Amino acid sequence: MRTRFFTVIAAAGALLGGAIAIGQTMPQPSAPTVQSPPPGAQQPAAPGADPGQLVVDVTGGRRAPMPIAIPYMPTPAATGTAAGNTDALGRQVADIIANNLRNSGLFSPIGPAGLPGVAFPQVTAPDFAAFAGTGAQALVQGFVQANGDGTLTVGCYLYDVASRGELARQGFVVQPAQWRRAAHKCSDVIYTRLTGEGPYFDTRIVYVSETGPARNRVKRLAIMDQDGANHRFLTNGQATVLTPRFAPNQQTIVYMSYENNRPRVYVYDVGSGRARPLVAEPYMTFAPQFSPDGRWIIFSMAVNGNTDIYRVPASGGRPQRLTNSPGIDDGGSFSPDGRQIVFESDRGGTQQLYVMNADGSNQRRISFGPGRYGTPAWSPRGDLIAFTRISGSFRIGVMAPDGSNERILSNGPLDEGPTWAPNGRVIMFSRGNGQIWSVDITGMAMRRVPTPLGASDPSWSPLRD
Amino acid sequence: MKKKMTGVALAAIVVLTAGCAHRRAEDLPPPPPSSMTPDQGADLGEGSVGNAVVPGSRADFLQSVSSDRVFFDTDSYTLDARARAVLDAQAQWLNAHPNVRVTIEGHCDERGTREYNLALGDRRANAVRDYLQSRGVSPARMQTISWGKERPAVDGHDENAWAQNRRAVTVVPE
Numbered sequence: 001m002r003t004r005f006f007t008v009i010a011a012a013g014a015l016l017g018g019a020i021a022i023g024q025t026m027p028q029p030s031a032p033t034v035q036s037p038p039p040g041a042q043q044p045a046a047p048g049a050d051p052g053q054l055v056v057d058v059t060g061g062r063r064a065p066m067p068i069a070i071p072y073m074p075t076p077a078a079t080g081t082a083a084g085n086t087d088a089l090g091r092q093v094a095d096i097i098a099n100n101l102r103n104s105g106l107f108s109p110i111g112p113a114g115l116p117g118v119a120f121p122q123v124t125a126p127d128f129a130a131f132a133g134t135g136a137q138a139l140v141q142g143f144v145q146a147n148g149d150g151t152l153t154v155g156c157y158l159y160d161v162a163s164r165g166e167l168a169r170q171g172f173v174v175q176p177a178q179w180r181r182a183a184h185k186c187s188d189v190i191y192t193r194l195t196g197e198g199p200y201f202d203t204r205i206v207y208v209s210e211t212g213p214a215r216n217r218v219k220r221l222a223i224m225d226q227d228g229a230n231h232r233f234l235t236n237g238q239a240t241v242l243t244p245r246f247a248p249n250q251q252t253i254v255y256m257s258y259e260n261n262r263p264r265v266y267v268y269d270v271g272s273g274r275a276r277p278l279v280a281e282p283y284m285t286f287a288p289q290f291s292p293d294g295r296w297i298i299f300s301m302a303v304n305g306n307t308d309i310y311r312v313p314a315s316g317g318r319p320q321r322l323t324n325s326p327g328i329d330d331g332g333s334f335s336p337d338g339r340q341i342v343f344e345s346d347r348g349g350t351q352q353l354y355v356m357n358a359d360g361s362n363q364r365r366i367s368f369g370p371g372r373y374g375t376p377a378w379s380p381r382g383d384l385i386a387f388t389r390i391s392g393s394f395r396i397g398v399m400a401p402d403g404s405n406e407r408i409l410s411n412g413p414l415d416e417g418p419t420w421a422p423n424g425r426v427i428m429f430s431r432g433n434g435q436i437w438s439v440d441i442t443g444m445a446m447r448r449v450p451t452p453l454g455a456s457d458p459s460w461s462p463l464r465d
Numbered sequence: 466m467k468k469k470m471t472g473v474a475l476a477a478i479v480v481l482t483a484g485c486a487h488r489r490a491e492d493l494p495p496p497p498p499s500s501m502t503p504d505q506g507a508d509l510g511e512g513s514v515g516n517a518v519v520p521g522s523r524a525d526f527l528q529s530v531s532s533d534r535v536f537f538d539t540d541s542y543t544l545d546a547r548a549r550a551v552l553d554a555q556a557q558w559l560n561a562h563p564n565v566r567v568t569i570e571g572h573c574d575e576r577g578t579r580e581y582n583l584a585l586g587d588r589r590a591n592a593v594r595d596y597l598q599s600r601g602v603s604p605a606r607m608q609t610i611s612w613g614k615e616r617p618a619v620d621g622h623d624e625n626a627w628a629q630n631r632r633a634v635t636v637v638p639e
Contacts, residue, residue: 213620214617214620215616215617215618215619215620216616217615217616219615240615242579242583242615243579243580256583261568261610262610263583263610263611284583284587284610284611286580286583286584287580287583300580300584302583302584302587302611304591305542305587305588305590305591305592305595307584307587307588328581328584328585328588330580330581330583330584331578331580331581344578344580344581346581350540351577351578351581374577374578374580374581375578375579375580388578390576390577390578394578414575416578416579417578417579432575457579
């Protein structure tokens with residue numbers, strides 16, 4: 001499954017008609033652009049490196065989305081490939097990038113349709129005058145090239161229209177079947193360079209696809225790219241399945257299935273399509289979640305009416321109990337450093353959020369607002385915990401790990417089960433009408449995530465490597 | 466949590482409740498049509514031979530008890546007096562058919578989050594199992610399963626629908 005992605009600055013230069021010298025004479029990317037900000041950092045990229053004055057305000061709603069021109073990407077030679085002609089791929093890559101950036105809510109893409117055509121040599125020598133009139137502040141150009149070995153190269157360039165400077169460039173060599181990933185990687189280069197936020201477009205969603213009446217709903221595991229492409233089903237619907245979650249390695253998914261009318265957590269290998277029960281205990285197990293290092297799986301087990309949280313090595317073994325209250329303890333989610341777990345419990349009378357150390361010690365309540373709180377999900381950035389607040393309606397919200405600074409992001413009526421994009425900036429969740437939606441942590445960019453059928457229980461993958 | 470009872474008390478209760486299989490179906494929410502509970506497949510023909518109901522069959526159970534299900538308040542797994550009366554009749558039938566194994570399904574309405582409702586449904590199923598055990602039914606004969614909010618008995622998003630969906634159902638094999 002691993003695909004080669006590497007920078008091909010030199011190759012891109014060579015491809016550009018030989019008119020441009022390779023290597024040292026090619027301007028280097030002006031700044032390292034794909035490193036994640038430290039936990040808690042939300043400020044835009046440091047505008048120090050010239051010509052990197054262009055930054056997107058990500059703090060929420062103070063500025064309009066940045067206008068960015070994304071013309072169709074040319075090809076040095078129209079070539080038929082397993083993924084289609086490189087000429088058509090150049091147009092599709094531009095469409096994918098524009099769609100990604102628009103969905104983030106932080107950009108207002110211009111084009112690709114209606115923009116001036118870009119000739120291949122112009123990829124590294126943009127006709128800025130042609131784009132200045134569009135109102136665009138930034139310009140994305142690139143190319144798609146078929147290589148002799150059957151691979152594709154997608155070149156990706158970002159320019160500041162006003163200063164006429166190059167802000168970033170990166171090339172991606174992919175197998176034809178993976179061509180959309182190159183478009184997502186290019187989107188991530190642009191997004192990270194202009195916002196200072198971590199990348200998240202080259203990711204997948206595993207979720208529960210739903211059909212049929214509520215009283216006899218058929219639920220199947222399904223997986224797709226974050227933009228809805230490359231959709232496929234993982235289970236056949238004979239057994240009801242719930243709450244899939246990715247392992248950090250993305251090759252493993254844990255979920256709950258009613259196989260043989262015994263509701264249990266299963267560990268599913270994406271490569272082989274095989275699933276095994278997580279533990280052998282004769283009780284319902286559910287609410288699984290991996291530790292950030294992938295070594296542990298925490299889950300809940302209901303023993304004679306009492307539900308507690310347990311942990312077990314991801315490779316299997318004897319469950320170790322972490323909670324022992326007589327109430328319901330479930331829905332655990334690790335902090336990104338793996339040291340703490342946020343979970344829900346009704347030990348105090350109603351469903352509320354609690355935090356404990358990863359060994360079960362130091363359990364303490366963190367939610368104190370009106371109503372009940374459930375389904376906590378710790379941000380991969382560490383700074384926030386997303387949750388469902390139940391107070392008449394179900395709403396998605398975020399709070400600091402100490403319970404402070406609560407903000408409600410969604411407008412219900414039955415929104416539930418948040419999952420984080422790997423950059424800790426975007427949340428996806430289930431809506432009661434059988435849809436999944438996403439929203440920015442500032443409450444902006446609320447949108448439906450396209451799925452072919454009904455959908456629930458999304459889980460966002462880590463960034464693909 | 467479990468209500469352990471002495472053998473003497475159990476015997477007394479069994480005697481006291483014998484012959485109390487009164488039917489009060491009209492007091493209860495209407496049962497769902499058969500298509501709503503495919504696992505149970507309320508096709509009475511399976512347990513029938515000609516017009517006779519086979520003793521110990523699902524058809525026999527459904528004819529003999531006031532209801533196959535009990536209902537709960539929001540977020541609660543407490544058995545109220547009406548629920549206990551239903552379960553008393555179920556226990557009586559089960560004690561008269563000691564070879565029958567049952568599955569007790571716990572269900573919730575939609576007004577809880579998915580995983581919490583799985584735990585709540587488990588509590589409800591176990592509350593019924595514990596009560597039936599206190600009425601003399603061996604726990605070895607009873608299996609529980611929680612469906613959370615995954616299998617509502619009725620459609621709808623109002624108080625009436627929610628009330629019918631907060632339930633535990635005793636399922637006798639066909």
